[in-house]
Amino acid sequence: MYPVVRMLKEMVKNRNADPLPLTGTHVSQHICWPWDIDIWMELNNGRTLTLLDLGRIPLAMRIGLIKVMRRERWSMTMAGVTVRYRRRIRTFERFEIHSRAICWDDKFIYLEQSSWKRDGECANHALYRAALTDRNGIVPPARIAEAMGVEATSPEIPEFAKAWIAAEALRPWPPMQD
Template sequence: MTRQIQLTLASTRPRKAVLGRHVLDPSVTRMRVHPGDLDFYMHVNNGTYLQMMDVARSNFLADLGAFALLKERGWYPVVAASTMKYRRSLKLWDRFEITTRVLGWDDRVVYLEQVFTRAGELSARGVIAGRFLSRAGERIPGSDVVAVLDPTATAPELPEDVARWADAVGVAHRA
């Protein structure tokens, strides 16, 4: 519940945009593990990682000043697919960072990587295929979203592992 409240605040009262921020620049969100984040085994529950990632993605959009741009177009983000790899557990009161960065985009989605680190060590890595929808329910091409958020950005080549994953789960652009 705590992370849902945090997400609501991050989305309705976003942090200030970072001047000069580009869509390919990483965004860092700092957090601390709370009692409600833990599972029976006393480490962060796998579902909680996804909620934390939601907050970090909202902060990423806020850093770009994207909320107003998206709102005026009636666009909003949703997760089309995600995958996680867990390396080291996060435990009660641990401080950690989530670094969110865009890996690339195509005519369907924007691909993001979200890396959890604690004291400089990798805890978990998530890859997200994010889709944007209009209030009318139309899918907005990832390339159109990026053009609005950062008109100077050019799509980097998608890492091979991410391209294979996107194809395997059916979110990659189909010719």
């Protein structure tokens, strides 16, 4: 089940938070609850992706994107993700999610999110490809920046993101069926 109450809490908590620049980092505090775990008593890998929403939406609020999305009647969709899991987050363990936009191209915005344990270890790291859409399809990031009144030039795409983008371009769609 989607963590609606937790999302509302994050939105209320961050409604008056200081604005962030387009590539600013939003940090949020979380607890791994019993309903977030798998049979090994740790944060479920699928639930991790859901909990990362709790960082992305407040980030979008703080950079001013949500306000523009409402005005323009745009929606946000995740168009791909790659995740690296390295440390377990156990039941009742507290952790932080760090969320930021790292770059964009002519179609997509690339977001980086990571979960950090209290001892300073990174538990997981995700690279997302996000798109804003309207009734005609994907809204180009240059148009989004213009609507936000910010500079449209992307920071340089990091090498790890370039490699993922290139790998995704080679991946067949639709996938083959046996």
